Each structure stands twice: as structure tokens, then as C-alpha cells.
Amino acid sequence: MFTREQYHKAIKSLNAGMTQLKPDGKGCSICGDNGHQAWQCLQNPLFMMQQTWSALTVWRCFHCNAIFTDEEKAAEHFGDSSSELPLCSRSIISLLHSTIRRLCD
Numbered sequence: 009m010f011t012r013e014q015y016h017k018a019i020k021s022l023n024a025g026m027t028q029l030k031p032d033g034k035g036c037s038i039c040g041d042n043g044h045q046a047w048q049c050l051q052n053p054l055f056m057m058q059q060t061w062s063a064l065t066v067w068r069c070f071h072c073n074a075i076f077t078d079e080e081k082a083a084e085h086f087g088d089s090s091s092e093l094p095l096c097s098r099s100i101i102s103l104l105h106s107t108i109r110r111l112c113d
């Protein structure tokens with residue numbers, strides 16, 4: 009649970025962040041630090057929300073149950089288009105093909 013004070017602090021941070029919508033060469037409008045600006049601030053509730061959501065985004069392969077948290081790695085596994093077979097199934101299919109070919113010989 010959060011207290012009224014915590015909500016007030018979050019709203020204050022959001023209001024301060026809203027005054028710095030693009031790079032202005034100054035320090036962070038929320039905490040005053042010089043190393044970053046408001047949209048990168050750990051005290052910015054919006055930034056923290058975005059970080060959390062991107063950390064929670066996972067892709068699971070229907071075919072082999074592999075789980076990916078990295079979009080690039082997921083794309084690599086699933087292929088570029090939806091019609092393309094995922095990497096795991098492509099190797100299973102090629103294994104099947106070579107097994108069938110061996111059996112037919």
C-alpha cells in the first residue's frame with residue numbers, strides 16, 4: 009500500500025518531469041542531477057513504469073516452450089514473418105526430412 013505522502017511525491021515528480029520534455033542542456037528537472045534528464049530519472053514514476061513493463065514482456069514459443077525476454081532474440085527464434093516457421097520447428101522439420109530420406113533409402 010502507498011501513503012498519501014507517497015502519492016503526493018509521485019505527482020510532484022511527474023509535474024517536475026513534465027517541465028522537461030526534450031533535451032534542454034540542464035540537469036534533471038526532477039532530482040537536479042546533471043547526469044540525466046527527467047525522462048531517464050529513477051524518481052520519474054513514468055520511467056519506472058515503462059522499465060517494469062518492458063521487463064515483464066516475454067515471448068513464449070508455442071512449439072518448444074522457449075521463453076524470450078529480449079525482442080531481438082525472440083525475433084531470431086520466431087522468424088521474420090508470421091508465415092515463417094520458428095527456429096526450433098525448422099530444425100525438427102529438417103530432422104524429419106533427413107530421417108524420412110534415410111528410411112526411404
Ligand SMILES: [Zn+2]
Nearest residue numbers: 036038039049
Ligand atoms: Zn533525475
Ligand SMILES: [Zn+2]
Nearest residue numbers: 069071072096
Ligand atoms: Zn520454439
